Amino acid sequence: MADAKKAEAETAATPPKKKGKWMVFALIGVACLALGGGAAFFLLKKPAPTGDEATEAATKEPAKKKKAEPGAPPVFYKFDKAFTVKLQTEQQEAYLQAEVQLKLLDSQGLELMKQFEPELKHRMTLALMNNKASMLSTATGVQRLANELRDIANRVIDPTAQKAKPPADAKPATEASPAAEAAAAPPADAADPGAPVQSVLFSSFIIQ
Helix, strand or coil, rough: HHHHHHHHHHHCCCCCCCCHHHHHHHHHHHHHHHHHHHHHHHHCCCCCCCHHHHHHHHCCCCCCCCCCCCCCCCCCECCCCCCEECCCCCCCCCEEEEEEEEEECCCCCHHHHHHHHHHHHHHHHHHCCCCCCCCCCCCCHHHHHHHHHHHHHHHHCCCCCCCCCCCCCCCCCCCCCHHHHHCCCCCCCCCCCCCCCEEEEEEEEEEE
């Protein structure tokens, strides 16, 4: 009996160890979470590329020349007022009144037209004044003038894209007969595929 009571007393005196084990497991779990969170933080916080690295990455990408998307609707810009100029004097004074519209590469060109409109009007007016009535009496002469205005507009908007190179069909200002102009090959209607202004169109063209 004495031995049985002694065994019971020793059993009662021994503290339970389950609580201690759970505490150890909990601390280990917290430590693992902390380590995992720290590793994720350092992995996600990747330093941004420096200026040299960004430049190097940009140079690796091939430069793509902008072109009009096939099937995209045309974009036009019309000057608010018609151009009215006095032509070069021949037998009698003549005046030209022309409503000019620009066919653009895309809708972004509309903002460019607004920004450069004062200079565009000035340079186009000078180009119109540099003509005689006899030079604009045929469709070929009018188309040649439209191409000249188109090239002027492109040089104003982007001087580096197109140098002052006379077109293949350009001729010096002479008093050529209308029949000779009509016999000449019609000039090309379109500019470079990446030019901001693709063509110049006349809504009205009156010489009086």
